[in-house]
Structures are given as C-alpha cells and as structure tokens.
Amino acid sequence: MDVRGESKLFFCDPNRSDQKGRIEKNHTLIRDILPKGTSFDNLTQEDINLVCSHVNSVKRAALNGKSAYELFAFTYGEEIPKLLGISKIPAEDVCQSSTLLQHKF
Numbered sequence: 001m002d003v004r005g006e007s008k009l010f011f012c013d014p015n016r017s018d019q020k021g022r023i024e025k026n027h028t029l030i031r032d033i034l035p036k037g038t039s040f041d042n043l044t045q046e047d048i049n050l051v052c053s054h055v056n057s058v059k060r061a062a063l064n065g066k067s068a069y070e071l072f073a074f075t076y077g078e079e080i081p082k083l084l085g086i087s088k089i090p091a092e093d094v095c096q097s098s099t100l101l102q103h104k105f
Helices: 023-033 043-054 067-074 079-084 098-104
Strands: none
Touching: 023 098, 043 079, 043 098, 079 098
C-alpha cells in the first residue's frame, strides 16, 4: 500500500475539556439526543447515522451560520458523507431531543 502525505494524531489529557476545542459542542448536541445514562446497547448503525446526521446538520454561529455537514460536503464532496451513511437534514427538520430515537427507549 502506497501511503502519501502525513497525518497528525493528538491526544487530550483525561478530564480536560479545555483541550478539546469545538468537539465539546458535538458532545453536547449528542447528549441532547442521548442523555447521560442512556444505554447505547440497542442502537443500530442506522440509529447512529441518524443521530450524526441531525447533529451535523445544526447550523452553528462558530461556523458562520453553516452546519458541519455543509462544510464537510463542500470540502470533500457529497459522496463521502453518503458513503458514511450521513445525510443533510433540512434546518426545519433537525431534531435535537431524545424524541429522535423515541422508538428505542
């Protein structure tokens, strides 16, 4: 396998949310849908994809009113999110509460 380029991998110290930058916003959005204490045991890949689609479709001030999905698709193309099972949810349909997966719990 011919690998070109270089990847950098960074680790954060435990319990140091200040080292994680904007990823903490994703954790907050995920916890809006899957509150702390919720078991993930019965979640399917489709459920996880649905959660990721909704979380990444939230428009954010820090992204100049764009969603993480929009920026990713603009940078890498629409095909990669599709391959990952992630889709853009229209802003008016984004659900950021546990009702998104109410059929599971």
